Amino acid sequence: MDLLPAVVTLFLIMDPLGNVPLFLAVLRHVPVERRRAVLIREIVFAYVVLLGFLFAGQYVMRFLRLQQETISIAGGIVLFIIALRMIFHDEKGLIGEASDGEPFLVPLAIPLFAGPSTLAALLLLERSAPSHQGSLLVAMTIAWALSGAILMSSTFFYRVLRDRGLLAMERLMGMLLVMVAVQMLMDGVEMFLGR
Helix, strand or coil: CCHHHHHHHHHHHHCHHHHHHHHHHHHCCCCHHHHHHHHHHHHHHHHHHHHHHHHHHHHHHHHHCCCHHHHHHHHHHHHHHHHHHHHCCCCCCCCCCCCCCCCECECHHHHHHCCHHHHHHHHHHHHHCHHHHHHHHHHHHHHHHHHHHHHHCHHHHHHHHHHHHHHHHHHHHHHHHHHHHHHHHHHHHHHHHCC
16 A cells, blocks of 8 residues: 555545634634643544544444445435534534533544544545555554644634634535535445445
8 A cells, every 4th residue: 555645535535624614613612721622632532533443444334234335325414414504503503502612522523523534535445455554554643643733723713713704614614515415425325326
């Protein structure tokens, strides 16, 4: 397995630049002094999920009898719901009311960072080179570290954009995310019908 193409593929699928507005929107109501700690926690959670899926994903999918198209369709549905909540802004925010005002695991770590498309890409890369799991681990770690570094700077963007700019970016990203969600759904249906 070539390391650089795997890193680039995973980095692009993780889409940290596209996720900055989403992270900012979710963190908008988190106290400023807590944002860095929450970001670090969620990025580490995402890495643990990615590791777990890299090493156990094949077995879990076989045990549950899940197909690749199932991941694509389910991921598309989840992203579509998140996108609609971004476009038609809800006072409760993207994740509804949180008891402590902080996101925990959902939606930052999953599905925004370690989302269905990233997990599916890991699965496909692992299937294409089953004897190179160590190289895939290195590629995943590099892509995760680069993405995490970009997302850690998201609080800087908050200071620049403020609430109105954030809301505008949230709605714009919501419209783009609807298209990504529909494409994931269509890919899943196409894989299902092509069997």
